[in-house]
Amino acid sequence: MSLPTWIFDGSEIDDPFGYGQRAVDFLRILRHPKSRLAGRAFELPEWQERIVRRIYGPCHSNGRRIVRNVIILLPRGNRKTSLGAALGLLHTIGPERLNGGQANIAAADRKQARIAYEEAVGIVRADKRIASKMGFQSYKNRLSHPKSGAVLEALSADAGTQHGRTPTFALVDELHAWKKRELWDVIRTGLVKVPGSLLVVITTAGRGQENIAFDTIDYARKVARGEIDDPATLPILFETPADANWRDEEVWHRVNPGLANGFPDIEGLRQLAREAENKPADREAFRQLHLNVWLDHSADPFVEMAIYDEGAEAIDEADLENEPCWIAVDASLTTDLTAIVASFPDGDDSHRVMAWFFVPEENLRARADRDGVPYPRWAEEGRIIPTPGNVIDYRAVEQFIRELCVRFEVREIAFDPAYARQISVPLAEDGYPVVEMRQGWRTMAPAIAELERVIIGRRFRHDGNPVLRWCFDNVAVEIDKAGNKSFHKGKSKDRIDGAVAAAMAVARATEGDSGRSVYADADARPEGLLVF
Known part of the structure; x- marks a missing residue:
């Protein structure tokens, strides 16, 4: 469990100039206005006070x-918003x-930004002495100190461009809910313009x-x-192991x-926990929001991503040259993602897997915002291959497969x-070993079962490709009355x-390499598994 022990150990916090005090x-x-203390004094419990001093x-x-x-990183109900708003005022009307x-308060959307504002x-209106010296522009979500x-202004990531800002202080609220990074980049680059910004x-x-x-959070x-030496970054992480x-x-x-x-309400947590006993979705929400367990993307995952991650290892493509492999292609709509995956059986019932992805190059940033993933960064890293235009160039995909067949001993595509x-x-038509594998349940259910067996058995080895991981993390599984599993989007x-x-x-490689049919329990060989 990751906890900032210095908050509770009573250790001395350096304060040579008295700025913490x-x-x-x-x-x-x-x-x-909601304080329970005399005179409605702002509640600053000792653990929050030590954060401020630090x-x-x-x-x-x-x-x-x-x-x-x-x-x-703090669970819901621990008065994050109150502390953040008070720090914003410290930089607006304080020392x-x-x-x-x-001073900016930034959130994912207008509603959340308005809450913090x-x-x-x-807090300001609770003290008439302070309120009389302030300017309120509620329609702009702006609080000013005219003298x-x-x-202090609230911003939202869904409100369009915010370029040109030079904040001296920025509170980023509930970053986990941010779908776009434009405002994040504006804030980060704006802060470096001012000495002593926070x-x-x-x-x-x-x-x-x-x-x-x-x-x-990972940084x-x-x-x-202690893996990164960065004294300018203060991590305060209250999180629970999965x-x-x-x-x-x-x-x-x-x-x-x-x-x-006394906050959050312990009885309220107990009630949520009781309800979560028999409601898997509520249980996941409880773990995420009240225990700070960072969850997989899918609420109904195919496999535990922690197990999937165990298979990550460095794979040198040069070591796979002339090795037998089975290639599968999932060609999408022309505006989406097309995937090529190659499975190299390892002889010990293991599979080394490589993956390549194609997306249209045009409007790559807009596609990243739509899907909530860093397509431009993945393109720079060579994890995806953008093809010219606003649709996937299937000729580029075809040519790439031809090149794979030169480098590897491709048994099937x-x-x-x-x-x-x-x-x-x-x-x-050119004689490549093409097979047709329709994605109906008769074909895919046994293939999915084989993939699950390989991953859970720790026999699925991959190079940590983030695009492939993202695809696995998105999978939601549906099970029919016969126990057959199928993949769906979350x-x-x-x-x-x-x-x-x-x-x-993996399914084609298993059958082709070992001769063991993953369809042995099916009523008949899957329809559509035909050689052209």
Whole structure:
């Protein structure tokens, strides 16, 4: 379990210039409309106070704050929004204020951004002495301090371009819910324009790995473990291992520091846990939002992604040259993702697997925003192959397969004929070993069962290709009355092409290499498995 032990151990926090103390003093003079303390004083429990001291106290010898990026992973109900809004005010009307400074509260959408903004406004209005000196532009989600020109403004990632901003402070709220990264990039690049700027990310756990939040939290984890030396980044990660007992209240208390102060409501958590006993979807939500377990993308995954990840190893394509392999192609609609997967049987019932993906080059950034994955970065890394134009150039896919057949000893090239005839027919006419493998349940159910057997048996070896992993993470499984499994997308926009092609390739390789038919239990050989 990842926990920031320094929050609770009473250790001394460096504060040579007293900046940590003055930040705490400022927060303690604030009021909150929902506070239970006398005079509605802002509630700052000891664990939050130590976070504030750790952010603002340690400094370089010239007085410059050491911390520039704070990554806080905290379960729902621990008053993240109140703390974040108060820090925003610290940089707008408090001792961290700069004349003309811009403090931003950024969220995934307008509604969430408005919540954080109204939290700050509520704190200001709770003290008439402060409110009388402030300007309120509610229609712009902007709070200003006219005397200094400092402003606090709420922004949302779905509100279009925000270029030209130069924030001195930015609170990024619930980063796990951000689908696009444009505002994130604007904030990050804007912060470096100002000396002493501060980024604070406060979020609960999310799902999947191909998103901004996972990248950010994973970087913070590496800093926390000492794998990356970055004193400017402060990781504060309250998270629970995936295999922890989610029913154990001791686990709840360790990962929810606010429980010691009465929030979130323990009885409320107990009720949610009781309901989750017999509701798998509620159980996953409880683990994600209240225990900060980072979940797989699919709510009904094909295999545990932790097991899938065990198969990641370095694979040198040069070592596979002239090795027998079975190739499968899942050709998509012309505007989506097309996958090629090659399976190389290893002799010990294992499969080394390589994958290649094609997408249209035009509007690659827009496609990335639509699917919520970094297509441009994957293209730069060579993980996907963009083809010219706004549709996939099937001729480029065909040529790539021909090149694979030169490099490897290709025994079969399996196609679902639904979308692939433009590729498969020219190859078949030229004598390539093309087979047709329709994606009906009679064909795919045994193939999926074989793929599952190989992965769970730790015999599925891959090179950690993030696009292939994303496809597997998107898979939702449906089981019919006979126990046959089929692949479906978790959501309409999800791509599972790589997982489908992997099932086809592994099944054909198993039968072709060992002679063991994965269809032995079927009533008959699957329809559509024909050589052209």
